[in-house]
């Protein structure tokens with residue numbers, strides 16, 4: 004289907020006998036649990052993979068530990084050079100990799116290609132960063148003393164990723180970790196492992212050409228069991244985990260229990276506020292992209308629309324005019340804007356949330372159907388739903404990872420809207436549409452949005468890699484990709500050097516012996 008075999012061949016992977024780790028092929032020595040990967044686009048089987056056993060995982064960690072011993076000695080700008088070459092290889096393979104992401108995950112081709120572009124962008128960012136891993140210097144209180152802080156590589160970084168960004172989130176972590184001198188072990192989502200295998204196969208060539216041990220970037224395929232092993236593993240000083248809040252609470256607790264570092268990027272419940280001063284021409288487009296793009300399966304998907312009552316009817320009517328015309332269908336087909344959900348479990352979650360919200364008093368205005376027929380070759384296509392609801396409903400408080408947009412009315416000033424927006428447990432992305440400076444500045448002030456991302460006159464989804472990405476509260480507090488997010492991948496050291504003939508103690512303490 005869609006020349007998938009050709010794509011896999013181009014990417015250097017085989018659909019049969021696909022047993023992978025660090026590029027060591029896990030041959031047939033042990034009986035391993037297998038998993039069949041089917042495409043949500045057409046329901047067809049793409050491949051079967053072998054899942055790692057505990058012994059496999061252990062071997063991968065040992066390989067990574069060995070690689071760290073040499074990788075940390077490579078000067079940071081030289082590490083950047085390897086990342087530059089990885090970025091170039093990804094440029095070469097953008098088309099087939101983007102297609103595989105689209106076919107395996109179900110996002111539209113434009114977004115599949117966009118995801119690979121994001122990998123390329125973070126490579127460029129990391130190359131520049133490799134010359135800027137700077138610390139501070141400060142003045143010592145003691146004469147003829149110098150003080151400074153420096154950053155050293157941390158070791159093995161575990162990366163647990165979610166199905167909805169099968170490759171980009173790995174690169175946010177792995178490329179920064181790499182220039183920082185760390186080695187990484189990637190445990191991709193068990194729902195989208197092939198894209199990870201393809202990436203590993205692409206970068207393997209770069210490593211071989213440069214005689215870099217492959218353990219600098221390792222891959223281990225498995226489900227939550229492998230993720231849990233990583234969380235508990237003292238050999239992994241940093242675990243970066245992206246996924247549901249349910250997963251993050253477990254990982255955070257286990258990593259915290261051994262006083263390791265956890266970087267958590269968890270669920271969101273993102274809102275857009277439309278005040279009476281909103282420019283609706285741009286606002287409506289942002290809302291629709293945010294709510295139905297990636298079929299509602301982005302962590303930054305717009306899930307709540309908080310609308311001033313003076314414009315509520317107009318906004319509702321505009322959305323009701325657009326929703327019936329949304330091009331839903333095969334994500335690889337040109338013109339499609341809404342693809343399928345990842346699997347039937349996601350469809351069940353969608354349907355269940357819509358039933359529950361109606362029981363709480365919500366009103367489904369449009370959508371919610373599971374689609375059948377020739378245009379929908381798998382059972383996971385749904386029609387995005389618009390629902391009138393109230394913020395306090397239990398269903399609205401939860402993140403349902405599907406295209407449901409809750410319309411919520413507010414009265415009064417922007418503070419009322421902000422209170423509704425912040426009145427959930429999650430704190431990832433948020434946005435306000437308003438041309439009124441008092442409203443927008445209040446929104447961005449310390450009494451405004453409590454989210455990690457707060458935008459004005461652009462939507463909640465589609466972040467750029469230059470800024471640190473992440474959220475507060477149950478979103479986990481982690482920050483990845485741009486700005487100074489690199490610091491968590493390194494260990495910080497404060498150094499004091501005495502070049503005097505005396506030994507003065509800090510705080511003027513006298514201790515003569």
Ligand code: NAD
Nearest residue numbers: 165166191192226227230231246247250268269270271302
């Ligand atoms: P998920 O939590 O089901 O799985 C995510 C990953 O965690 C998978 O690799 C899975 O195998 C692993 N995992 C699950 N339980 C684990 C455990 N107990 N210990 C260790 N690892 C475990 O999430 P999903 O369905 O793949 O992805 C959707 C979720 O991810 C949504 O909640 C979405 O908001 C969130 N997400 C967040 C961000 C962000 O940056 N904040 C980005 C993408 C997705």
